[in-house]
Amino acid sequence: MWRRVSSLTQFVSPTKSSSILNQVSLIHVYACTFLYGFDSSIYIEDLGIIHYTDTQLAKFFFFHVLSGGPGSGKGTQCEKIVETFGFKHLSAGDLLRREIDSKSEYGSMILNTIKDGRIVPSEVTIKLIQKEMESSDNKKFLIDGFPRCEENRVAFEQIIGAEPNIVLFFDCPVEEMVKRVLNRNQGRVDDNMDTIKKRLKVFEALNLPVVNYYAEKGKLHKICALGTEDEIFEQVWPVFAACKQVI
Ligand SMILES: Nc1ncnc2c1ncn2[C@@H]1O[C@H](COP(=O)(O)OP(=O)(O)O)[C@@H](O)[C@H]1O
Numbered sequence: 001m002w003r004r005v006s007s008l009t010q011f012v013s014p015t016k017s018s019s020i021l022n023q024v025s026l027i028h029v030y031a032c033t034f035l036y037g038f039d040s041s042i043y044i045e046d047l048g049i050i051h052y053t054d055t056q057l058a059k060f061f062f063f064h065v066l067s068g069g070p071g072s073g074k075g076t077q078c079e080k081i082v083e084t085f086g087f088k089h090l091s092a093g094d095l096l097r098r099e100i101d102s103k104s105e106y107g108s109m110i111l112n113t114i115k116d117g118r119i120v121p122s123e124v125t126i127k128l129i130q131k132e133m134e135s136s137d138n139k140k141f142l143i144d145g146f147p148r149c150e151e152n153r154v155a156f157e158q159i160i161g162a163e164p165n166i167v168l169f170f171d172c173p174v175e176e177m178v179k180r181v182l183n184r185n186q187g188r189v190d191d192n193m194d195t196i197k198k199r200l201k202v203f204e205a206l207n208l209p210v211v212n213y214y215a216e217k218g219k220l221h222k223i224c225a226l227g228t229e230d231e232i233f234e235q236v237w238p239v240f241a242a243c244k245q246v247i
């Protein structure tokens with residue numbers, strides 16, 4: 001049985017970079033004695049997470065992130081991107097909902113967090129994403145709805161050791177997002193007015209700084225999320241088509 005660290009927050013805190021470096025290199029040394037399963041990856045028993053080697057990252061990862069408020073159309077566009085460009089779609093929200101349904105040890109905590117429109121602790125979400133990455137034959141990933149905050153982003157980059165190649169941001173007016181979420185009809189516990197208000201606040205306060213971070217790095221593609229699904233995909237398509245030789 002793997003033991004979990006209680007929280008990765010201090011482990012990945014951007015304000016403690018020197019101690020992060022120490023801990024990461026300590027993990028490297030420690031991990032050498034716990035080589036599990038995957039060819040060149042190192043399974044760190046104590047954390048239950050995998051730290052990838054550079055060689056593995058090079059052949060393994062090409063991934064994009066889709067960001068945008070609730071109801072901005074991320075999931076809908078992901079389906080079209082997958083159909084056209086053949087990515088493996090990793091929806092953080094879907095993975096968390098699946099975890100609730102599986103009645104795992106984190107299920108009730110995740111449910112309460114989602115109901116309240118808050119963000120699930122990074123280590124839980126990253127572990128789910130990582131598990132999907134590991135079990136996928138397809139090594140081109142489309143991550144939908146993650147990272148949701150700076151802490152998510154830093155934790156992911158520390159653990160996985162890579163940044164997304166491209167980030168798409170679906171820019172949608174609040175009234176339209178609210179209308180779409182209220183009409184979504186998927187029986188979600190968070191698609192109600194009370195939770196939507198909280199999610200929108202969280203989006204503005206925590207998700208937008210991540211969007212700005214990627215914009216400063218020149219990785220952000222802003223998509224106008226108003227219009228029909230096909231009209232929106234007309235803006236999305238060229239972004240992926242432009243890097244088709246790599247993907
Ligand atoms: N361009 C669009 N115009 C109108 N409704 C849309 C559009 N794109 C998606 N929808 C609908 O809006 C709702 C939210 O879309 P979804 O893709 O789930 O958004 P997100 O994943 O960003 O929350 C869904 O019911 C979807 O069918």
Ligand SMILES: O=c1ccn([C@@H]2O[C@H](COP(=O)(O)OP(=O)(O)O)[C@@H](O)[C@H]2O)c(=O)[nH]1
Pocket residue numbers: 068069070071074075092093094096113114115117118119120121125144145146147148190199
């Ligand atoms: O990385 C993530 C993704 C989702 N969530 C939670 O799951 C909910 C639903 O996320 P999803 O991406 O499915 O919502 P969408 O934006 O697509 O409506 C969010 O409000 C959060 O409470 C989270 O905590 N971390």
Ligand SMILES: [Mg+2]
Pocket residue numbers: 074075091093145
């Ligand atoms: Mg979605």
